[in-house]
Amino acid sequence: MAISILHIWDTAGVASILSKYLRKCYNVKSDVVNINTLDPFNITAFYYGRCYPKRTLTTIKFLVKGLNYKIIHVHSAYRFVKYFRRIYPFKRIVMHFHGEDVRCTGWDNLKQIIRQSNLILVSTPDLLEGAPDNVVYLPNPVDIDHFKPNLNLRREKTALYFLKHQRKEDLKWTKEIVKQYNLKLYIHDRKRKPIPYSQLPPFLNSFEFYIDPSYPHAVSKTALEAMACGLKVVLWNGEIIDKLPEEHNPFRVAKKLWSLYQEIL
Template identity: 25%
Template structure:
């Protein structure tokens, strides 16, 4: 019988949860309707659940019962629904001679709260409080997210890139560039910024970020992204942050994928890079995540012994 700790990755952002689950031998659960580009199911069809929200939560709750640890990628609401029990209490308050009422946050299961961007940018710290108080660890996938307020000290873990899928290719020297616009980001504003940094003579193609089937015409499935991206010599990673009304400082996942392919990738500050930093390689991120999972098990009354088994403290 396999006694290694069982980890369930709940929800999936950009295929990150599924990729980590696949390489680490974990389970993952995501809604099929929220996986229109098959970034999750390309790793395993078992990772997606077909049906409405209630059916998804029922399936997630059922799988969570047999897991030792939950790794939640879907933001604070996902944690509140699956992993947190709120217990109201009334206790004596000696200095006042009366009673005080409050609420304890008791995790049903140890869980990691992993933020990837909009799941934290678009929500005030107060709305995330309950989920963050109950989390064993809070992870963020880009350094700029460290600047936000949290209930616990966050840890930066680089966005994982599957270098098997996004393997280095021969990139054409065709002076063509691709820029993917998000939200209400304007084409003219992006082109103006490109010219300011000296990239105005490139033949730019502007596309809107894909958000769902049919929302912006033709779509590109996740497995076909390498072929689509590598038609261009350059990729522009200028992204507008509509919450703070400024340009994003973080490097997007698509930009990292372009670097992995060998494309000249223009970052937020105008610098150019065509090689993926080693810290973003999937196997390296998986190793770091494994260390964090071990620490989370230890802090929640369980620890992992030398063979990888989950056992109570004092018995390893």
């Protein structure tokens, strides 16, 4: 059976981008299934993944669909691991954590999931703190076909900040930063006014700065996309980066993931 991968859920669109570049690099079957309510920006749909309504029957569909794949790559939804392991004891299962799934649960409460998985991945290096020794950091890939500088758009000397309702102190810090650099500030609430993924690159490209006061201290996926578009991204520590770090190049990430897949087969 040729290598084939089924991605369950699509946290921040990571599964979709990994699938795209795995197909590009290795001509492999790599598909994504997600739930409608978890795709508010239509990322999964943009990459032609399959979205289902949030119902109990959907879980059963995911489990049945897994029959035709050699590797089951679960994103965030760690509770799926025990079901897949019970039904498919010999399939390779990858558990990929993306942030709050670990921070809110704690590594000590994930011991069973770790035992049942053949490979454990985390998307940001801060998640390695307190993690078992076999956990691997896989950088978030950015789709450089989609996110790139647009020289035809006029950039305003304005800083973009996406409002985080649960982090009011971030807004205070952001206002201090724009004052320091003598910038205008544009605040956008993506919960109230979602920006479709297809329209995010031109939206980002209309700004010169992006403010990313991420907490804990990890660079957000949107900040990485802003870097790929050539924006000056101000990080939590005041550092400014205007170029996507090479470790987030999707070809490089796909190569690393492919190598990890080979190790568990």
